Amino acid sequence: MSVFYRGLSQWQSAPPDNPQHLQSALLNFARQHGKPVMIAESSPQGFNIGKLTSSTIQQFDPQSVSAEDIWQTWYQPFFDFIYANRDIIRAVAYINTHWESQPMWHCALYSKAGTDDCANGYWGDARVQANPDIKQRWLEHSLDDNIWVQATQ
Numbered sequence: 001m002s003v004f005y006r007g008l009s010q011w012q013s014a015p016p017d018n019p020q021h022l023q024s025a026l027l028n029f030a031r032q033h034g035k036p037v038m039i040a041e042s043s044p045q046g047f048n049i050g051k052l053t054s055s056t057i058q059q060f061d062p063q064s065v066s067a068e069d070i071w072q073t074w075y076q077p078f079f080d081f082i083y084a085n086r087d088i089i090r091a092v093a094y095i096n097t098h099w100e101s102q103p104m105w106h107c108a109l110y111s112k113a114g115t116d117d118c119a120n121g122y123w124g125d126a127r128v129q130a131n132p133d134i135k136q137r138w139l140e141h142s143l144d145d146n147i148w149v150q151a152t153q
Contacts, residue, residue: 001037001039003042004043005045005074027088027089031087031088036088036090036091037089040093041093042092042094043097044126045121046124047065047070048100048124049126049134050127051125052064052066054069054070058121059118060107060118068133071137075137094126094128096129097126098130099123099124099126107123
């Protein structure tokens with residue numbers, strides 16, 4: 001499964017179904033069939049951790065937010081989701097990248113998703129080390145040896 005967002009706060013208009021509902025359905029299916037789940041890709045789409053901004057995915061219109069806002073909006077619910085489903089979630093991969101520095105994921109200011117200036121929607125900067133508060137809290141959660149087995153490239 002992918003976890004880029006669970007709610008719809010990063011959308012200007014709602015997609016056909018709520019991501020949280022779809023993720024729960026997948027977990028329920030896996031439980032019923034005795035299968036493990038991997039979060040194969042996850043990243044806080046729509047946030048720039050270094051600049052402390054947030055924008056909708058469909059149009060890049062950055063708004064100032066605090067590190068606490070970002071943590072409470074994306075990271076804490078992400079970890080809560082994993083902890084609440086640790087009976088079935090067996091692996092998690094986090095994409096720790098500066099999305100907008102890559103041409104494929106770049107979005108020009110105020111551009112709409114799907115246009116030449118913002119082909120894939122707004123992604124932002126998901127590097128936990130881009131903000132010391134986010135990094136510290138990430139390390140507190142992700143280095144718990146009772147839960148995580150660490151791997152690096």
